[in-house]
Amino acid sequence: MASTTALAAAPGRTPPRRRAGDLLVLGVEAALLAAAVLVGALLNARGAGLHADAAPLYATWRPHVGWGSPAALAVAVAVVGWGARWARTARWGVLLAAAWSTAVAWTLSLALVDGWTAGLTRRLTPQAEYLHEVPGVTDIPAMLAGFAGRIVDFQPDAWSTHTAGHPPGALLIFVWLDRIGLGGGAAAALACVLVGATVAVSVPVTLRALGAPDAARAVLPFLVLLPGAVWVGASADGIFAAVVAAGLALLAVRGRVAALAGGVLLGFALYLSYGFLLVGVLALAVVTLRRTQRRGALLAAAVGVAAVIAIFSAVGFHWWVGYHLVVERYYQGWAADRPYAYWVWANLAALLLSAGPVLGPALRRVLSGARSPWPGLRAALP
Template sequence: MNLPADPPRGRAAPWLATALPVAAWTALVWVAWARAEPYRATWKLRGAPLAGFFDRHVSPATVVVLAVGLALARYLPGWCRTLGWRRMLVGASLAFVAWGAATALVRGVDHLDRGLSHRHEYPAVVPAVDEIGVGAFVETYTDEEVLRHYPIHVQGHPVGIALAYVGLDRIGLGGSGWAALATVAVGATAVPAVLVAVREVADEDRARRVAPFLALAPATVWAVTSADQVFAAVAAWATALAVLATAEGRAPRDRALLALASGVLWGVGIHLTYGLAPIGLVAAIVVAWRRRWEVLVPIALGALAVVGAFVVAGFWWLDGLEATRIRYDAGIGSIRPRRFFTFLGNPAAFSLALGPAAWVAVARVRDARLWLLAAGGIGAAAAANLSGLSKAEVERIWLPFVPWVLVLAGGLAALGRRESGRSWSWSPGWPPVAGNLLAVQVVLAVVIVSVVNTPW
C-alpha cells in the first residue's frame, strides 16, 4: 500500500528539506575538524577526522579525474536505467572500479596499491608465515605476545585475511600489485550483491536507481585498494543470499541451499574482520519482516561449519577478539579519547565516506522497502561505534556498512520534479535533487583526495 504524498508546501519547503541535511552534514564535518585541530599530533591522526595528513595537491590529473567523474554522474543513471539487468550489474561494478582508480590517480600511479604496500598491511606478514609455517601461525595467532610482532593491521583482524594474502603468495601472486588486483576484483562485486538484494526486497527499478550512488560514492576513495572492501563484498553476498533465501515461492531445497551458502560466507566474513558481525542486522531485518524463520537454521549451520574448521586448525574467534582488544588498548586506542570519536570523529568520517546524499536521503526518502535495508546499515554502524574498537579510520573500517546506507539515496531519484523545486538536473532523466547530489558526491571525492593524503 502506497502512503499518500505529502501536501504541497510551496517551492521553499522541498529546497529546505535538501539544504538543511546538507548544512547539518557540513556542520558535523567542520566541528569534528575544528575540535581535533589541537590534538592531531597527539592522536597520530594528522588528517582528522580522516586518517592521513593534510597535503593539498592539485595537478592536471585532478582536472581530468573531476571531468571523468562528472561525466559518469551525468550519464551513468541513464545507462543503469536502459541496460539489461546483468549488463547493468557489470557496468555498475566497472564504474565503481574506474572511479576508484581515477581518484587514486590524482596523486599518482603509485597510489593504486598504496593500501597494501605498507609494512603495516596484511601482505607484509607473508615472510613471517613462511618462516614458521601456516599451521603454527594459526595455532599461535591468539597469543598476545606473538601477535604483537605482526604488522599492525594483522594484529587488528582475525587470522582469515592474513591467510588470504598468504594463499595468493603461495599460488605465485605475491606482492602488493597482485594483492591490489585481487582486492579490487573481489571488492567490486559488493556492488552487484547489494543491487541483487535491493531488487529482491524492493524491485528492479529501485535497484537501478541505487546503482549510480553505489558506484560513485565518496567511499570509493578508500575502497579500491583497501582489504576492507573485500570484507564489504563478502558481507554483501552473505546478505544477498540470505535475502534471496527468503523470497516468496522459492522451493524449500533452493531456500535451504541459499541460506547455507549465506551462512558459510558469514563464517568466512567474521574470520576476515571482527567488525563484520553487526552487518548481519540487514539480513535479520529482512528475515523478520518476511517471517522466514526457517532460513536461520541453515544459515547457522553454514556459519558454524566455518567456525568449527578454524577451531580445529587452532583459532578460536573470541580468543582472537580478546587478543586484538588487548593490543588495541595498549596501543593507539589508549591515546584517542572514546567520547570524541564516538560522538564526533567517527560520525564525521563515516559521513564523508557516505557523502551528503545519504543525509538528504535519510531526511527525505520515505520508501519503506529501501528503509528495511538502510536501517540495518545504520544500526550496524551504530553498534560498531558503541563497541569502542574503532577510534578513527572508520572511513575505511566501516566500508561494509556504506552501501547499505546508500541504498536509501536511490529513493531520491524517485522524487518528482515538482517536489524538488528546481527544473534542471545534472543527470538527464533524474529529478534535480538526485542528479545534482550525485554530482556533489563526485566533487566531494576529488576534494578529499586533493586535500588529504590518505594511506588507503
C-alpha cells in the first residue's frame, strides 16, 4: 500500500488529510445552505416579510427548461470533460480566448433558458432598471450634479430603484452605451454578457502575474462555469464584476502605467456600487503579493483612484453624501420590515450559491497554506 507521503507526492493526487479538510468545509457549506433555505421558508410561511420567495436568493422557485437548456448542458459537459485537462496544456493566449468565448456561451445559454425576450432583451427594461432613466439624461454633468438630490424616495423626480441604490457610474455606463448607438434592452444585455465574461480572463491573468501560473490555469474551468453567470446574463452586475477584475489584473501586472490604469478602473468601481469600497482590501492584497515595484504600483494606483474621485466631486457628486442618502432610501422600502438578523448570515449562503461550492475549500487551502501558490503566504498571515 502506498504511504501517505508517496500519495502526497504523486502528481494530480490530493493527500487524504487535505481531502478530508475539503470535505469538512463542503459539509459546513451544505449545512449553511440548508439552514438558510429552511429558515427562509419558515419565515416566509409566517409572513415575516423576507420579500424573497426562494430565500436566501431574491427569486421565485420555478424550475423549467427552454431552448437554452441543451446548449448549457453541452457547454458544461465539454468544460467538465475536457476543459480542466486542456487548461493545463494549451498555449496561454489561446486558453484565455477560449475561456472568454466559453464563458460567453455558458452565460448566454443560461439566459436563453428563458428565451431571447424574457431572458435577455427585457431584463434591463423594467421601471426599476437603469434603462428606464437613460432617455431622461440629456446633460451628463447636470445629471451628476443633481444625482444625490434624487436618491431619496417619495418625491416627483426620485430615481428608480436600481439607479437610486447605486452611485451614478452605473447609470453612466448605459447612458454611454446609448450615446454610441447601443441603446435598448438587447444591446445593453449583450454588453453585460460580453463584458462580464472577461472576468474569466482577468482573474487568471492576475494569478499568473502574481507568480501562480498553475493556479491561473486550474481556476479557469471554475470561472467559465461560474454559477453567478445567471446574474451576468443579464444585469449590470456583470459589467461591475468585470471592471473590478480588470482593475485588479492591471494592478498585478508589471508597470506603473498599468497600475495607474488599474487605479482608474477601481476608482470608477467606487461609483458603480457603494459596496466596492471593500475592494480596497483586495487591491492591497494584490499589491502586497506583487514581486516587484510594490510602492510604485501602490502610488500609481492611488493616483488613479484619486483622479476619479476628484472628477466626480468636481462635477457635484460626493460619494459619502450619496452613501448616506442611499441608506435612507433603503429604509424607505422593504428594509423597514425585512428581518435584518436573517440576512446577516443568510447572505453568506447567497454568496455560496453565486460563487459555487469551490469557494470554501479554496479559501481553506489558501488560509492554511495548503498548496499555496505564493511561498511564505502562510507565514505572512496573522
